Amino acid sequence: MTTAATARRLRGFTGAGYDKGRGLLTQALWFAVLNLFFVKWWFPPRLRPAVLRAFGARVGDRVLIRHRVRVQWPWKLTIGDDVWVGEDAWLITLEPITIGHDVCVSQGAVLCTGSHQRRSPTFEFDNGPIRLEPGAWVAARAMVLRGVTVGAGAVVGAGAVAHRDVPAGAVHTTGGAR
Template sequence: MTTSTTARRLRGFSGAGYDKGRGVLTQAAWFAVLNLVFMKWWFPPRLRPPLLRAFGAHVGQRVLIRHRVRVQWPWKLTIGDDVWVGEDAWLINLEPISIAADVCVSQGAVLCTGSHQRRSPTFEFDNAPISVEEGAWVAARAVVLRGVTVGKGAVVGAGVVAHRDVPPGAVYTTGGAG
């Protein structure tokens, strides 16, 4: 275990270098639509891709997005054809998330482009994009962290935290690569 002697002074946090990509009215409109319509069980899955497109996302054909899926900023999201996103998935895209064709992001999975500089006394952002390549699978409750590329056909197994790139075809499970 490594100890840190950095004294936190969160009051000084500036958020320097983070651009939300749209103005406050668009952000507010998206949060209203997300929470009042997009995530609801009664909102038809076939209407979720067009709604994301209306807010600037690039979404391919035959994309299935289940209910309770959260997307931070649609305008920073690209999804290819024939993608499935399962219930309770969370796409925290402070930076771009790119999901290629034939990808499955399973129930409760989290793709998080945001982090903080742990040695910064004001805990400034340390964000980076995420890319999930063609045919990959991010299984139930798996987490993909900022800056990671999940390679073509790779699997991030249930409950696994991918904190560095996953090579094409690799299978990461809670027991390690397999």
């Protein structure tokens, strides 16, 4: 079955309803700190949680954040205790991301809270929060999309895309949940 294609008019995009959560000065300061220090290999990992906290993130104890990790807006991020975030992970926090305790977000993983309304001619936002419950694992180069909860002890396997909730204890791979 085919449907009529939506004629895009991106010039009309308004971003209506989206709130970055902080003013332009704070956003600019965060991007400077992120790109000049936070992502660098030489920046001490033990300081990354403190920097996130300074920008409004709620970060637990014994959190390890490796280099080249990008966070869109730290003030929309909550991380529990004993969490690992691997190199090159990207946390796109257009909406809140909540990471429970004992969670591993592996190398190159993407948590993306943003999307667009595909039927909107101006491609307006269709964002939603992400929640990783305690003990979850988002493996290397996996992606968790907006509005998804990864249940306690669940796994999003390497290279998989979680576009729906992953039940507690389930393993979601490129072939689906098991």
